[in-house]
Amino acid sequence: MPSSAGPSIDTITEGGRVTQVGEGQDAEESAPPVMTFGAPTAGEILAERYELVEHINNDSAGRLVWRGVDVVLRRPVAVVLRYPGGDSATEMLQAAVAASRVIHPNLVGVYDAIDEAERAYVVREWVDGQSLREMVAAGPLDPGRTTAVGNAVASALAAVHATGMIHGNLHPGTVMISDEGRVVLADARTDGADSQENDVRAVGGILYFALTGHWPHAEAPLHGATAGHGRAAIPDAVRDASGAIAAPRQVRAGVPAYLDDLTMDLLDPGIAPPPSEVLAAELARLDIPIEDDTYLEPAGPLRFSAETGEEPSPLASVGGRKVAIGIAGLLAVALVGLLIGISVFGGDEAPPTEPVAQPSNSAPAGGAAPAAPAVRKLNVSDVRIVDPDSKLRDELGGAEKVIDGDDDKGWDTDTYTRPNFGNRKSGMGVWIDLGEERTVKSVQVRLSATGASARLYSGTTDEEPTSKGDKRLLSSYEKAPIGQPFEQHDGTTMTFNGFDADAKYRYLLFWITELPSNDRGYQVGVQEITVQGS
Numbered sequence: 001m002p003s004s005a006g007p008s009i010d011t012i013t014e015g016g017r018v019t020q021v022g023e024g025q026d027a028e029e030s031a032p033p034v035m036t037f038g039a040p041t042a043g044e045i046l047a048e049r050y051e052l053v054e055h056i057n058n059d060s061a062g063r064l065v066w067r068g069v070d071v072v073l074r075r076p077v078a079v080v081l082r083y084p085g086g087d088s089a090t091e092m093l094q095a096a097v098a099a100s101r102v103i104h105p106n107l108v109g110v111y112d113a114i115d116e117a118e119r120a121y122v123v124r125e126w127v128d129g130q131s132l133r134e135m136v137a138a139g140p141l142d143p144g145r146t147t148a149v150g151n152a153v154a155s156a157l158a159a160v161h162a163t164g165m166i167h168g169n170l171h172p173g174t175v176m177i178s179d180e181g182r183v184v185l186a187d188a189r190t191d192g193a194d195s196q197e198n199d200v201r202a203v204g205g206i207l208y209f210a211l212t213g214h215w216p217h218a219e220a221p222l223h224g225a226t227a228g229h230g231r232a233a234i235p236d237a238v239r240d241a242s243g244a245i246a247a248p249r250q251v252r253a254g255v256p257a258y259l260d261d262l263t264m265d266l267l268d269p270g271i272a273p274p275p276s277e278v279l280a281a282e283l284a285r286l287d288i289p290i291e292d293d294t295y296l297e298p299a300g301p302l303r304f305s306a307e308t309g310e311e312p313s314p315l316a317s318v319g320g321r322k323v324a325i326g327i328a329g330l331l332a333v334a335l336v337g338l339l340i341g342i343s344v345f346g347g348d349e350a351p352p353t354e355p356v357a358q359p360s361n362s363a364p365a366g367g368a369a370p371a372a373p374a375v376r377k378l379n380v381s382d383v384r385i386v387d388p389d390s391k392l393r394d395e396l397g398g399a400e401k402v403i404d405g406d407d408d409k410g411w412d413t414d415t416y417t418r419p420n421f422g423n424r425k426s427g428m429g430v431w432i433d434l435g436e437e438r439t440v441k442s443v444q445v446r447l448s449a450t451g452a453s454a455r456l457y458s459g460t461t462d463e464e465p466t467s468k469g470d471k472r473l474l475s476s477y478e479k480a481p482i483g484q485p486f487e488q489h490d491g492t493t494m495t496f497n498g499f500d501a502d503a504k505y506r507y508l509l510f511w512i513t514e515l516p517s518n519d520r521g522y523q524v525g526v527q528e529i530t531v532q533g534s
Contacts, residue, residue, distance in 0.1 A: 040064065040081060045071065047114055050079055050123055063092070067126065070111070073488065076126040077111060085120030091189070096122040099188050102163055103491030105484060106156035108176065108184045128179050132206070133172035136213050140252060143259050146210040149175065151287040152183035154203050154280035159495065160188065161196050161276045168194035170202035171217075172209050182484075200273040204266025211248040211255055214238065216267055258286070281375040284441055285501070378531045381435030385411065386509060388470035389425040396465075402430055402529045407446055410527035419514045419522045429511040430526055431473070433462065437504035440533035443482070443496045447489075448525030451516030455485035456496040457509040477509045488514070499533075 044052045046068075054067045056078075064081040082089045096113035109125035132149065135141070141149070153175055160167050168189040176184045208216045216237040237245040245267070249260045262282075265271050273279070380403045385396045398411040411430065416422035434440075443456055457477035463469035483498030499505065510529060515522035 040066065046079065046121060047112070050077060050112070052079060068123070070123075078124045078126045079121055080124065081119055081121040083119045085115045085117050089115060089120035092122060093120055095188055096124075098163075098165055101491070102160050102165065103489070103493045104156050104159035104495050105182070105497060106152040106184055107159065108186045109490055111490060127176055127182075127184060129177050129182075131173050132175040132177065132210065135177055136172065136210060140213045141210040143211070143254075143256050146207055147259065147283060147287050149177070149183050149210055150203055150207050151280065151283035153185055153206055154200075154276055154283050155497070156185040157196075157199050157203070158275075158277040158280045161199070166194050166196055167199050170199055170206065172206065172215065175206060196276065197273055200276050200279055201266055203276075203279060204263050204273075207259070207263040208237065208245075208248060208267065211259070211263065212237070212251045214251070216245045281441065284375070287501070375441050375532055375534050378434055378438055378440070378533050380432055380529075380531065382433035383529075384431050384465055386429040386431045386470045386473060386511075387425070388467055388474050389421075390467065393467065395428065399430060402526045403432075405528070407527045410448060410525045412448070412525040413512070413515065413523050415518070415521040415523040416515060417521055419517065421515065422522075426474075427511050427513045429474070429509050430529060432508040432510070432529065432531065434506050434508070434531065437506045438533050439501070439503075440499045440505045440508075440531060441497070442499070442532045443508060443510070444530045444532070445494045445496075445510055445526060446528045446530075447492045447494070448527055449516045449518065449523075450490055450492055452489055452512060452524050453485070453487045453514035454489070454494060454510060454512045456482040457511060458482055458505050459507045459509060462507060473509070474511070477507075477511075482508075505533075 040046075040052055040055075042052055042054065046052065049070060049072050051069045051071050052066045053069055056065045056067055058064055062082075064083075066079045066081065068077045068079040069075070070077050080092075082092055093113045093115055096110050099107070100110045100113070108127060110122065111125070112123040114121055114123075153170070157167060157170070165188065167185065169187050170185070174186045176186055178184065202217075205215060205217050208214070214235045214237040238251055239245050247260050247264050249255045249257070266273055266279075274282075383399045383403055385399050387393055387395060395414055401409045402411050413421075413428060416424070421427065445454070458480045459473065459477035461473065461476055463473040483496040486494045508531070510526070512524065512526075515524050
């Protein structure tokens with residue numbers, strides 16, 4: 001499955017058959033497609049490239065959703081057609097163009113956007129799986145899965161927000177889980193009707209829905225996810241006489257206090273939410289591996305009275321007395337944390353090497369558990385080019401440019417006659433030494449062009465900078481891949497996650513296996529590599 005990013009189609013299960021529709025819901029009967037052009041047919045090839053295979057459904061905006069095949073790259077795609085094109089398709093096409101520029105493993109890929117006046121269509125990544133709405137219909141998720149989903153969604157939002165964009169369409173129908181377990185966010189909007197702050201608050205709604213099976217935003221729906229809205233209906237949250245929603249722990253037994261606090265703080269309009277990158281960092285810290293497929297016991301009785309006998313939050317406690325952290329705790333350490341995503345995603349200067357997090361004002365003086373280390377841009381001690389298959393070793397210069405903070409300068413490969421380094425090399429890479437073992441959260445690599453294939457490895461040895469040394473290094477590092485590989489990547493930024501939260505890393509290897517084409521042959525530049533961790 002392609003790993004590139006952007007908005008996409010939601011998945012809906014009908015009679016055991018997985019289909020994909022846009023905007024997280026089926027089409028309303030009142031919104032049929034308007035045809036001013038011949039209806040598409042199976043076997044028709046659009047733009048001399050995209051063959052229509054099967055009409056899947058119509059989405060909530062009356063757009064036709066087809067399963068197709070890219071006959072050039074021989075990969076499955078989703079094709080969403082709108083009739084007519086022109087001005088009426090502007091929002092759809094603008095959203096597709098904007099989303100194609102944001103590359104992240106937790107965003108679904110957009111490949112093409114074409115306006116033919118009589119009709120317009122967007123070609124996007126085909127994802128086999130189901131939406132969060134459909135998954136939770138079988139039962140609420142356990143806290144571990146809920147945290148993993150929230151982490152993925154917040155990470156995707158951080159990438160979107162770093163470009164200045166707003167997603168504006170986050171609800172259980174636009175969060176998708178592939179058959180391989182990949183969590184991806186779909187269907188961003190460009191109508192300017194929302195804000196980054198509302199995007200972050202919507203993560204609270206996602207957490208609440210995953211934990212309880214209910215949607216807490218009936219009074220402020222998120223684009224088609226309202227309770228009681230046609231066939232996309234989502235049960236409204238349980239509320240008391242004043243309209244206040246019940247906390248997840250009041251709806252269902254076994255929800256940890258720290259996750260309950262975080263969810264309710266995100267939903268509280270009186271508490272300012274943190275930036276998406278800060279929320280993503282906190283959820284990444286809480287995201288723990290899931291050992292089995294066991295869900296928690298069914299929902300317990302509804303309680304609005306003060307709770308007793310519950311476990312303390314794992315985030316902080318003082319003398320046996322629970323210290324609520326939630327959003328307040330995030331913001332307490334965010335004098336440094338607020339700069340995390342700006343540094344990592346925006347390219348600004350990194351915060352000081354050894355930031356000191358101030359204690360929260362909500363904690364009693366003397367004795368509060370130390371705050372978790374802030375996630376930030378890590379310093380790189382050394383960097384060099386790894387080229388095990390070269391005898392001339394004439395492409396090693398300029399490695400220091402990939403960590404100089406300047407996207408306009410970087411290290412470039414030579415130009416080759418074929419994408420696989422002219423069939424002369426298995427690949428080339430950039431080796432990074434962090435100077436000491438560190439906790440790593442992600443690695444972001446910015447390239448000079450789209451269409452490259454690459455992956456990330458970690459290792460424990462520093463070999464001599466010779467062909468033989470590079471071969472030993474590659475052979476050793478290949479045993480420890482990090483995250484998913486990026487194959488025929490459609491963007492210029494690759495973000496690698498999947499680091500073990502309990503492990504320490506010192507040496508990393510960004511390994512390029514396939515080069516993109518240019519007007520002279522095949523070549524790529526690595527403009528900047530940013531390592532995020534603590």
